[in-house]
Amino acid sequence: MAIAKTLGRKISAVLAPGVKRAYLLLILILGLTQAMQAADPPVDSLRTILETAKSDTLRLRTLLELSTLTFRSDPNAAIAYAESARQLAGKLDDQTSLAYALKNIGLAYYIKGDYFEVLENWQRSLEIFEAIDDRLGISNLTSNVGAVYFNQGDDPKALEYYLRSLQVSEQINDSLRIATALNNIGAVYFNNKNTHDRALDYYLRALSISERVNDLEAIGTSAVNLGEIYQDKRDFERAIFYFEKALAAYEQSGGNAPYALYNLGKTYAAKGEYRKSLEYHRRAYTVAAGREARLEMATALVGTGQTQLLSQQIEQAAETFKRALSLAREVGSLVRMKDAYEGLTEAYARQADYQEAFRYQSLLNSIRDTLYTIEKDNRIQSLQFKFDIEKKENQIAMLNIDNALKEVQIQRAFTVRNLLYALALFLICTVAGVFYQYWFAKKSNRLIQKERNRSERILLNILPSDTAEELKQNGFVKAKRYERATVLFTDFKRFTEFAEHYPPTELVKSLDFYFRAFDEITSQYELEKIKTIGDSYMCVGGLPVINDTNPADAIYAAFEMAEFVRSVKIEQPEGIIPFEMRVGLSTGPVVAGVVGTKKFQYDIWGPTVNIASRMETCSEPGRINISAFTYELIRNQFACTYRGVIEAKNGEQLKMYFVDRPLVENPEVAGVF
Known part of the structure; x- marks a missing residue:
């Protein structure tokens, strides 16, 4: 979770960043858990x-076996054992053992925080498992690789690997790996506040399976994830309950106890119990240091520093954040570096050391393409200016030398020759430097322009073209009121029930199938797609380009959407779930604008939106339900059936009508009805 990068802003304990959910989920999925539950054979x-x-x-x-047993306590020894196993497996042409040796090497590097080595070894291991069709190994490694991408902040790439791991785990009916995949998918959903309830569902399912198979690592991971959900909801008692459950499991299994301790410290800090919070953070650091787990050490130090800020121990907090920053740089953790910069900014601002505070704040905002271009242009201009000055000074020096050489003729030729050589070399180097800077700046500008074009394409996928242009020119978008717009909502009946019984991959594939078709239909009728919320699709007619036909346009589009859903149910495309859909519309004034700064969202507000949503809720599968406002505008174009009234949230009585068919056939939708 990100903290606002504002100079001097107080850091909240609840929002204090921790390691991502499922921080060491790979320990759960390395194929070593069952061995850890039994009594480990002595290493000696x-x-x-x-x-x-x-x-x-x-x-x-x-x-x-030695590499398996030592990867936590002595990762360097584990790497040596696994490397020897890799060489011996290659000699014996034992592909399965070779894959597991590479996996164990990656695991040891993961404990050391060297993610480049981790991915290199795990990708090679995955390729071997795929070549020999070892589904257990494939499930194992896809989950591992996904966890690395997750910890590096690449959620889409992580979800891709997690879904594949879940699919393979279900194929081989491996309960532990199913629990692991559920935990991992829940972790991705946790990153979006709008999907926290979905994350909670995945975590609870994972904990249930983990307790059924009595796997301590899986129990610890599921419990700590649940604790973070309740921590985010500020239900601290439940959060502490699950974190303590996780700590108990990890202490028995030798698992990721530092992370459970860190979260307990963060939760107690949020409750205002700072002394207890510091005790847990320091325990987390001690355990992590004993394992040489630098990323976990950095995380514990960040938690300690944030609690020190909250308890007014400002100087101690600054020193703690500096230690965290040093460790974060060693392991290349951008998240922990960000946390340390923010903490140092806060600490120095509170000490009124604004120079240091500004320095650390600047580190958070140092990469800006416009500044980069200006910097390059200034460097070229500065270099040219320096060249001109030095050239002029050299000319003066040459004149002085000529005057001196008149008195010393013997030295003249020798001195002039050396001077000319030096000047020529200097001119060559200077000119070469100028041309190199010019070439480099030109190349950089091309790259910047390419990224700008790419960003503009992405922006046009998010915002209407007029709105995007206003945003680029002004840096903000003024909210606009549209007096007559038609809002359309769709929703799939019993979607939650389908979500519980169908694999996530099939569910997402089906939603994409339907929503792509809806996108084409809305474009055909000049409607503006606003957003999708779970299984609900929302669009609007009559903005940003004002027109008088938007009520009829929206109804024609609704008929086409309904017909498309019916055709899917009849034709049954492979891998697509046949849903039933409700549609609701209402016409009236709305306000449209852009919200957010980091992730723009074009949205609309007003009673018309609420009424349209209410119309959809009160509709029936396969039918189009409209409000009286829309009915009065289209009554001469469509045959409608009066349905009665419903009560709005403000107590207003709203009339409803089903749209049965058009009175005048529209060639665009001929045959749909």
Whole structure:
């Protein structure tokens, strides 16, 4: 969760950033859990077996087991064991063992925080599992790779791997891996506040399965994720309940206890119990330091610093954030670096050291393409100015030398020759430097222009063209009132029930199938798509370009949408869920504008929107329900059936009508009815 990058703004304990949900979910999915639940064979005994083993097969199994048992306590030793196993597996042409050796190497690097090595080894391991069609290994590694992308902030890429892992886990009916995939998918949904309830559902399902198979790592991960949900809801007692459940499980399994401790510290800080909060954060740091887990150490230090800020220990907080920043830089964690910069900005601002506060604030906003262009132009101009000054000074120096050489003829030729050589070399270097800076600036400008064009295309996918142009010119968009617009809502009947019984991949594929068709229909009738909310689709006619035909346009579009949904139910395309759909419309004044600064959202507001939503809720599958406002405008174009009245939230009685058919056939929708 991001903290506002405002100089001197107080950092809230509740919003204090933690490691992403499912921070060490891969421990759950590495295929090692069952071995950890049983009594681990002593490492010394395995080393003895390794020294005396005569069979290469026995040596290979022993090396893999040693790397499995030491990846937490001694990741460097685990890498050495797994590397030896990799070489021996290659010699024996044992592809399965080779894949597991690469996986164990990646796991040890994950504990060390070296994500580049992690991905390299896990991608190679996944390729081998795919080549030998080892579905257990595929499920395992896709979840692992997804977790790395997740911790680096690439949610779409992470979700792609998580969904694939869930699909394969369900195919092989592996309860533990199903629980893992549910946890991971829930973690992605947690990143969006609008989908927190969906994340909660996934986490609860994951915890239920984890407790059924009695896997401590899985229980700990599911519980800590649930704790974060309730922490975000500010239900601190439930959050503490689940974090303590996670801590108990992790302490028994040797799992990620620092993260559970960190969250307990964050929760107590939010409750105002700062001393208890600091105790938990320091315990988290101690445990992480014992494992040389630098990312977890940095996270614990960030939590400590934030609590120190809240308890007015400002100087101590600044030192703590500096330690966190150093560790974050070592492991390349941009999230932790951001947290440390924000904490240092806050700490120095409170000490009235605005120079330092501004320096750290600037680090958060240092990359701006316009500044980059200006900087390059200034560098070129500065270089040219320096060249002209130095050239003039050299000319003066040459004149002085000529005057001196008149008195010393013997030295003249020697001095002039050396001077000319030096000047020529200087001119060559200077001119070359100018041309290089010019070439580099030109290349950089091309790249910047390419990114600008790409950003503009993305902006036009989010906002209407007129609105996007206003935003680019002014930096903001003024809200506009439209006196007559028609708002259309659709919703799929029993969608929640379908979501519980169909795989997520099939559900998302089906929604995409329907909404793509709706997008084409709305474009055909010059309607503006506003947004989709779960299974609901919202569009509006009559803006941003004002017209008088939007009520009829919206109804024709609604008929086409309804016909498309009916055709899907009849034709049953493969992999597409046949839904039933309700449609509701209302016409009247709305206000349209853009909200947000980091993620723009074009939206509309007003009673008309609420009435249209109410019309959809009171509609029936396959029918189009309109308000009296719309009916009065289209009564001469469509045959309608009066349905009675419903009560709005403000107590107003709203008349409703079903639209049965058009009175005058529209060639665009001929045959639809």
